[in-house]
Amino acid sequence: MKLTGNTSGSVLKSRDRSLVAISLPTIMWYLAFCYLPMFGMVIAFKRYRMVPGRGFIYSLFRGSEWVGIDNFRFLFLNPQMSLVIRNTIFYNLVFLLLDIVLPIGLSVGLSLISSNRFRAVSQAVSLLPYFLSWVVVSSLTYAFLSTDRGLINHALAHIGITPIAWYRTPAVWPWILILTHLWKSVGYFMVLYLSYISSIDKSLYDSAMMDGAATSQMIRYITLPHLKGIASVMVILSLGHILSTDFGLFYQVTRDSGSILSATETVDVYIYRALINNSDYGFSAAAGLLQNGIGCVLLLIVNYILNRMDPDNGLV
Amino acid sequence: MKKNGIIILISLFICLMILNGCGANPQTDEPVNLVWWVYGRKAPNALDEVVERANAISADRIGVTVEMIYKDEEQFDLDMATGEYYDMTFTCDWCNDFDDHARDGYYYDLTDLVVSETPKLFETVDPWWEIGSLNGRIYGVPMLKDLAVEAFFRMNSDYYEGEKGLTLPDEIAFSELEKYASMWKEDHPDEYPLYMTQKGYGQVFQCHENIVGEYLVIPYRYAGTSEGTVIIPIWDDGECMDMLRYMHKWYDAGYINPDAATTTDIPYSLHTPIRTGIAWSGFMGWSDPTVTGFNVKLVRFMGPYMSRSTQQGSLIAVNSAVSEERAEASLRYMELLYTDREFRDLLAYGIEGKHYNYYENTVIRTQAGSDDYLVDLFATGPVISASVVSAGEDVLADSDQWTRVYEGYEGIHVSDTRGFSFDDSGYETQTAALDAIWESYRSDLLTGTIDPDEAMGDMRTQMEAVGLFDLLSEAQRQLDSYLESVK
Numbered sequence: 001m002k003l004t005g006n007t008s009g010s011v012l013k014s015r016d017r018s019l020v021a022i023s024l025p026t027i028m029w030y031l032a033f034c035y036l037p038m039f040g041m042v043i044a045f046k047r048y049r050m051v052p053g054r055g056f057i058y059s060l061f062r063g064s065e066w067v068g069i070d071n072f073r074f075l076f077l078n079p080q081m082s083l084v085i086r087n088t089i090f091y092n093l094v095f096l097l098l099d100i101v102l103p104i105g106l107s108v109g110l111s112l113i114s115s116n117r118f119r120a121v122s123q124a125v126s127l128l129p130y131f132l133s134w135v136v137v138s139s140l141t142y143a144f145l146s147t148d149r150g151l152i153n154h155a156l157a158h159i160g161i162t163p164i165a166w167y168r169t170p171a172v173w174p175w176i177l178i179l180t181h182l183w184k185s186v187g188y189f190m191v192l193y194l195s196y197i198s199s200i201d202k203s204l205y206d207s208a209m210m211d212g213a214a215t216s217q218m219i220r221y222i223t224l225p226h227l228k229g230i231a232s233v234m235v236i237l238s239l240g241h242i243l244s245t246d247f248g249l250f251y252q253v254t255r256d257s258g259s260i261l262s263a264t265e266t267v268d269v270y271i272y273r274a275l276i277n278n279s280d281y282g283f284s285a286a287a288g289l290l291q292n293g294i295g296c297v298l299l300l301i302v303n304y305i306l307n308r309m310d311p312d313n314g315l316v
Numbered sequence: 317m318k319k320n321g322i323i324i325l326i327s328l329f330i331c332l333m334i335l336n337g338c339g340a341n342p343q344t345d346e347p348v349n350l351v352w353w354v355y356g357r358k359a360p361n362a363l364d365e366v367v368e369r370a371n372a373i374s375a376d377r378i379g380v381t382v383e384m385i386y387k388d389e390e391q392f393d394l395d396m397a398t399g400e401y402y403d404m405t406f407t408c409d410w411c412n413d414f415d416d417h418a419r420d421g422y423y424y425d426l427t428d429l430v431v432s433e434t435p436k437l438f439e440t441v442d443p444w445w446e447i448g449s450l451n452g453r454i455y456g457v458p459m460l461k462d463l464a465v466e467a468f469f470r471m472n473s474d475y476y477e478g479e480k481g482l483t484l485p486d487e488i489a490f491s492e493l494e495k496y497a498s499m500w501k502e503d504h505p506d507e508y509p510l511y512m513t514q515k516g517y518g519q520v521f522q523c524h525e526n527i528v529g530e531y532l533v534i535p536y537r538y539a540g541t542s543e544g545t546v547i548i549p550i551w552d553d554g555e556c557m558d559m560l561r562y563m564h565k566w567y568d569a570g571y572i573n574p575d576a577a578t579t580t581d582i583p584y585s586l587h588t589p590i591r592t593g594i595a596w597s598g599f600m601g602w603s604d605p606t607v608t609g610f611n612v613k614l615v616r617f618m619g620p621y622m623s624r625s626t627q628q629g630s631l632i633a634v635n636s637a638v639s640e641e642r643a644e645a646s647l648r649y650m651e652l653l654y655t656d657r658e659f660r661d662l663l664a665y666g667i668e669g670k671h672y673n674y675y676e677n678t679v680i681r682t683q684a685g686s687d688d689y690l691v692d693l694f695a696t697g698p699v700i701s702a703s704v705v706s707a708g709e710d711v712l713a714d715s716d717q718w719t720r721v722y723e724g725y726e727g728i729h730v731s732d733t734r735g736f737s738f739d740d741s742g743y744e745t746q747t748a749a750l751d752a753i754w755e756s757y758r759s760d761l762l763t764g765t766i767d768p769d770e771a772m773g774d775m776r777t778q779m780e781a782v783g784l785f786d787l788l789s790e791a792q793r794q795l796d797s798y799l800e801s802v803k
Contacts, residue, residue, distance in 0.1 A: 048397065052422050053637025056398040070745065077749035079781040147574035167578045168765065255578035256514065258760040265756070274752035277529065279393035283748055 044071055044285040071286035074274060080265070088245055088266040091174075095181055096238045100231050102182065103189035108219055110190070111197045123194065126187030134248025141180060141253055167255060170263035177264065180253055181246075189234075193227060200226050232306050240299035243267055243291040267291060348375070348645055350403040352382045353395070355411055355695040359386040362666055362688040370662050377656075378648040384696075396422065402635050404646045406695055407456055409628035414448070415737035417633070418455035424634035424643050427454045433644045437651035440701075446735055447627045456631035457650050461699035462596040462721060463627045464620035464728055467519035469493060470602050472589035473613040475500070487616045490520075490559050493590065497571040500589050508573040510566060511588040513580055516762025519592050520559045524550075525623040525731045528738050528791050529747060531754050531779070536621035536729050544732035545799060547792050549784065551772035563764030576763035584608060596620075597724065598717040604707035611711075620724065623731035630694040653697035664693055664702040677715040678706040736798045738791050749782045 043060055047070070050056075051063035075081065106126075110119050129137075144151050145166040153163035166172060200222065208218050245266040254264045261269075271287045360366075363384065371381040385402075387395065392405075392412040407414040407423070417423055430438050438445075441458055448456035469488070476482050476496060493510075500509035524533035531550045538544045550556060566572055573579060582588060587609045593602060595614065603612045634646045653660050658668075661679065665672040671685030679702075681690075693699050699718075706713040714720065740747050757775055760766040776784075 049420060050397050050399050050422065052399075052635065054399055059397075059399055074745040074748040077745060077782050078752055079778050080753075142575075142578070165574060167575060255580075256759065257578045258756045258758070259577070259766065261756050270752055273755040274748040276755065277751050279390070279397070280744055280748065281397060283744070 041285065041289060043282055044289045045069070046282060047071075048280075048282050067282070069286075071280075071282040072290060074283055075271075075287055075290065078270070078274075081270070083262060084265050084267055084270045085243070087263070088243055091177065091181075091245060091250075091266065092238065092242050094178055095185075096235065098178070098182055099185060099189055099238070100234060102186050103193050104224075104227060104231065106186065107190045107193035107197055108223055110194060111223070112215065123187070123191055127191055128187065129184045130188040132184070134246070134252040137180065137184065137248075138252040138255060141176070142255065145176070167257040168259040170260040173254065173260050173263040177249060177253065181249055184249075193230065196227055196230050197223060228310075229312055236299055236303050236306065239302050240292075240295040242298055243294050245269075247272070348380045350380060350382045350642065350646055350649065351401060352384050353392065353402045353405040353412075354384050354386050354691075355388075355392070355406040355408075356386040356691055357388045359384075360666075360689045360691050362671065362684075366662065366666050366671075366689060369667060370659065373659055373662070374649060374652060377659075378645075378652055380645045380649050382649065403638055403642050404632050404634055404649070407631050407633045409625040414456055414628055414631055414633065415450060415624075418450040419737075419739065422633075422636055423455040424636045424638065425453050425455060426457070426634060426643065426647065429640070429643055430454060430457070430647055434647040434651040437647060437654055440651075440654045444627070447624070448631050448633075449735075450737075456633040457647070458627070459630040459632060459653075459694060459698040460701075461629055461694050463629070464596075464622040464725060465519075465522045465594060465618070465626045466596055466616055466620040467522060467592060467594055467618035468599075468614040468616050469496075470591040470593055470612050471496065471615055472587070472610045474610040475589055477613070484613045484615055490617050491562055493617070494562070494566065496590060497566060498569070501569075501571055508571060509589050510571045511573050511582055511586060512576045512591075512763055513582055514577050514759040514763065516576065516759060516764070517559075517563060517592050518762055519594060519618060520556060520563070520762060521550075522594065522621070523555050523559070523618055524553050525621075525733060526625060527733075527736075527795070528740070528787060529751055529754055530758070531750065531784070532788055532791055534731065534733065536619075536623070536731060539729045539732050545795060547788055547795065549776070549779075549788065551776060557768060557772070560761055560764070560768035563762070564767055565764070567764030572764050577759045577765045596717075596721050598704075598714050598720065600705060600707045600711060600713040603711050605711070606708070620728045621731070622725065622728055623733060624735045624737060630699075632697075650697075654701050657701060657703065660697055660702045663696040664691070665689065665705075674703070675706060675709060676712055677703070678713050679703045680706050680708060732799075733795060734799065734802055736795050738794060743787055743790060746783050746787050750779055750784060750787070753778045753782065 040060070043064075045066060045068060046060065046064040047067045048060060048064045051059045054063065078084070110122055113119055132140075142150070145153075147153060147163060147165045147167070150166070152166070156163055164172075166176075204222050205218055208222060213221070245268050247268045250264055250266045250269050251272065254260060257264075267287070271284060275284055363386075367382065367384055375381050382404075389411045395402075396405075396412060396417065406412060407417060409415075414423075437457070441460065444458050444460060444463070445454055447458040447463075448454055471484055473484055476484055476499075480499065497509040500507070521530050523537075524535040526533055527547050532547050533550050533553055533556075534544065534547055535553050535555060537555060538546070563572070567574075567576070582591075584607055589610075591602075595601065597614075597616070599614065602608065602614070605611050632646075632650055634643045638646075653663070661668070661672075665679050665681065666685050666689035668674070670682065671689045672679045672681045674680075693702060693705075700722075704713045704715055704717050753775060757766070757771050761768055761771060
């Protein structure tokens with residue numbers, strides 16, 4: 001898109017030059033920290049060996065042999081891998097759905113409340129968990145779920161129910177993980193959607209009211225259509241990470257319990273377990289490349305589909 | 317125009333800052349200042365003060381100073397892989413792997429230099445040079461310490477001996493722990509006598525030599541027999557399996573905390589009457605009643621067993637990329653650590669009078685020593701050349717402890733693998749997949765949380781699918797040909 005007509009014939013006009021200068025540090029930052037390191041991706045196809053006395057770049061490009069797709073094989077050797085991938089995709093799809101439905105519902109509800117103070121307090125309270133680290137969250141959930149000292153088991157004992165060894169019961173973990181994820185993320189997404197709702201032109205609602213529209217009709221015909229764009233962007237971005245999960249949630253909150261792995265092991269946790277003892281950077285790069293490669297392809301496909309449905313909804 | 321100029325200038329300045337951030341730190345060219353990578357999760361508070369004092373002494377005596385950089389296991393791997401500069405580095409069997417790195421040519425071949433440049437060092441370490449050798453060449457200087465694995469129960473002697481009137485023996489079988497655990501449980505029904513973290517009783521996996529991961533092993537008890545060089549999967553080691561079965565029984569009996577497999581920490585405030593640990597006879601490090609809340613007696617339940625991995629608890633290697641001059645300086649420094657007790661104590665315990673005091677030829681730490689300079693003894697040099705630590709004036713250690721420990725090694729079970737180390741080149745994929753399977757059961761097994769027979773059955777099915785037995789054949793082939801070559 002042209003910002004100004006190029007009447008003088010020079011490549012950059014004076015104003016453009018200052019705009020370029022302003023963005024130069026960011027461009028350099030991206031080049032240095034996002035694009036240049038991408039060449040390191042070749043480590044996924046090499047058996048990396050450090051050459052004594054040389055740096056990483058020399059060792060990678062000159063001192064390490066090519067091994068083709070050998071580094072990817074460890075991901076598929078494990079007979080549990082299909083379960084691990086199933087878990088990863090299951091949780092991501094559930095999170096994707098709930099991260100859209102719940103925050104939108106809550107933000108629409110909150111936007112209709114006239115008390116500013118109540119709205120502000122609700123936003124702050126629901127946003128707070130987002131800023132807690134997973135280590136803290138892990139301790140909090142442990143305080144509830146500990147077999148002998150946990151609040152829930154104490155409560156169960158009071159009403160005569162035998163305490164449950166939560167960290168050894170796989171069936172409950174999909175619920176616990178989904179709840180924990182929602183508790184931590186709903187506030188963040190809600191604030192995001194609320195900011196979009198508040199940017200909707202108020203005159204639209206006024207006109208609708210003048211025409212006798214009910215609240216539900218205003219939500220359906222004004223609010224939700226305006227949120228479609230941002231919701232589409234959220235879907236596209238989430239699908240870009242379909243094979244990646246939040247390591248903190250699946251490793252810290254589960255406290256690395258082996259007994260519940262059938263319900264909690266995701267690709268990232270598997271990679272951690274496989275590589276904790278041998279620090280093979282080729283393997284971890286291969287795993288990362290595969291996760292992100294598939295995510296990227298999926299992102300482009302969904303983006304294309306959404307663009308075809310409505311050109312305003314696409315991300316790129 | 318003026319405004320544009322300012323914007324461009326500011327932008328250029330920020331760009332320069334970014335570029336500056338990308339650049340490497342300038343290296344000091346001081347020939348005698350050695351960069352020394354030391355094992356430790358966190359550098360002690362008083363590090364600078366102690367190193368400054370040590371540098372003044374070493375500069376005067378041998379013309380060498382050091383910059384000690386503390387690293388944890390992950391940092392070692394990362395910095396080694398990216399070619400960060402160092403002169404001397406901590407290396408061992410379980411961190412910054414000595415055999416692999418020596419095989420890959422990362423470490424300086426010290427074979428001739430150590431004899432010609434530092435004959436005293438050579439003489440002091442002799443006859444243990446094989447620990448730091450690979451294929452007959454010396455790539456690392458062993459920092460001598462306990463060389464065998466001995467596992468102990470750390471038992472509350474105030475309770476068992478004082479209150480219950482028993483005499484704790486020096487050694488018991490693993491299964492005999494049951495009576496001590498049940499005794500405590502009867503008196504304290506709401507407590508767990510074997511309270512443990514997710515690391516569990518890791519010593520159980522030390523009854524055999526680990527050949528590949530922790531799942532392909534050779535039991536020490538077969539040393540000297542025809543089975544002493546036969547590699548087996550862990551589930552075929554009856555002794556280990558029996559210990560795991562006992563643990564599971566104790567778990568079901570309520571002796572072990574139900575969430576052990578997910579517990580990360582046991583505070584000393586929780587007065588667990590029985591803990592475990594790897595140490596050596598005469599070790600006093602766990603015996604300070606002001607820390608534990610009661611007097612502790614060590615009761616051995618396993619070992620001593622010796623193999624290449626138990627011997628390789630601590631070595632210092634020199635970067636193969638450094639000049640001969642710097643390699644010589646490194647050796648001189650190590651010689652000083654071995655031959656000057658006061659200098660060694662300085663790096664081990666801090667500054668005399670501030671961090672520790674001498675008492676009856678042993679060392680007693682001060683509060684400042686415990687707070688500001690508590691480092692792993694093996695990380696800063698040879699343990700045997702440092703003074704031994706007493707827990708207090710009333711709990712004195714044997715100052716000649718090491719002579720006795722090494723005398724005890726004379727008749728012990730030494731593994732028949734004779735320094736063999738498995739080379740996993742070409743098998744990294746399988747080992748990574750097997751490690752992942754192993755890791756998913758490890759904590760549950762070592763805390764008694766799951767039935768070991770069922771778990772090992774499941775694990776076996778999964779591991780077979782990954783090719784465990786191909787790996788076992790390869791490891792056995794490598795071991796046989798190695799033993800043939802060293803005949």
